[in-house]
Amino acid sequence: MLRAALECRSFENIMAKSTRYKPKSKSKTQESVRTLISCEDIQRRVGQMAQEIRRDFPTEALHLVAVLKGSVFFLTDLARQISGDISLDFIAVSSYGNRTETSGEVKLTRDLDSSIEGKTVIVVEDILDTGMTLQYLLRVFEQRKPRRIRVAVLLDKPERRLAKVRADYVGFTIPNEFVVGYGLDYAERYRNLCDVGVLTLGTKVKK
Numbered sequence: 001m002l003r004a005a006l007e008c009r010s011f012e013n014i015m016a017k018s019t020r021y022k023p024k025s026k027s028k029t030q031e032s033v034r035t036l037i038s039c040e041d042i043q044r045r046v047g048q049m050a051q052e053i054r055r056d057f058p059t060e061a062l063h064l065v066a067v068l069k070g071s072v073f074f075l076t077d078l079a080r081q082i083s084g085d086i087s088l089d090f091i092a093v094s095s096y097g098n099r100t101e102t103s104g105e106v107k108l109t110r111d112l113d114s115s116i117e118g119k120t121v122i123v124v125e126d127i128l129d130t131g132m133t134l135q136y137l138l139r140v141f142e143q144r145k146p147r148r149i150r151v152a153v154l155l156d157k158p159e160r161r162l163a164k165v166r167a168d169y170v171g172f173t174i175p176n177e178f179v180v181g182y183g184l185d186y187a188e189r190y191r192n193l194c195d196v197g198v199l200t201l202g203t204k205v206k207k
């Protein structure tokens with residue numbers, strides 16, 4: 001039983017690392033993921049971003065605020081590579097649900113645990129798309145009187161921008177494609193992929 005579970009897990013790991021991952025989902029839609037940014041490139045770039053952030057604030061305590069759930073993988077890798085004093089908190093907002101298009105409406109679904117007053121806050125986001133989420137969050141945070149706020153995003157899709165916001169630290173600028181992996185999901189799936197890949201929702205197929 002245990003052996004079967006382990007074998008199953010290692011199979012999933014191999015699949016997660018392959019360049020073209022076709023999950024056997026029960027849905028009637030054939031989905032596939034084409035690798036856009038490899039695990040190695042993500043790790044290298046996140047390390048550079050950590051250094052950029054620490055270089056800008058060499059002596060300050062940094063309060064990293066991650067937007068659940070997509071940015072959790074990015075947060076943990078980033079936080080471990082920033083030297084010195086770090087604290088963490090989490091916030092959650094409503095997002096895409098099971099679709100690939102945003103509703104444009106942003107709602108706070110989980111607030112921070114602690115006050116950000118007087119702190120140097122780094123907002124950690126997985127992807128900057130229309131910018132509606134970030135615009136909403138920045139408005140909320142600015143009212144709470146932080147010392148200053150900076151924004152770190154792993155991915156930036158500038159073509160889709162509707163709100164007038166920008167990130168201070170950007171991992172990768174990507175084209176207008178729906179991506180999954182390294183925390184990013186489609187209907188809660190694919191977050192565990194090590195790479196970031198473009199999701200294709202193919203034509204409906206018979207079961």
Ligand code: IMP
Nearest residue numbers: 070128129130131132133178179184185
């Ligand atoms: P925005 O408000 O349109 O900028 O979208 C921000 C949020 O939408 C991100 O934090 C993601 O959770 C989600 N999102 C945007 N683009 C993608 C994508 O390509 N794949 C998965 N989630 C996305």
Ligand code: MG
Nearest residue numbers: 067070071126
């Ligand atoms: Mg997000």
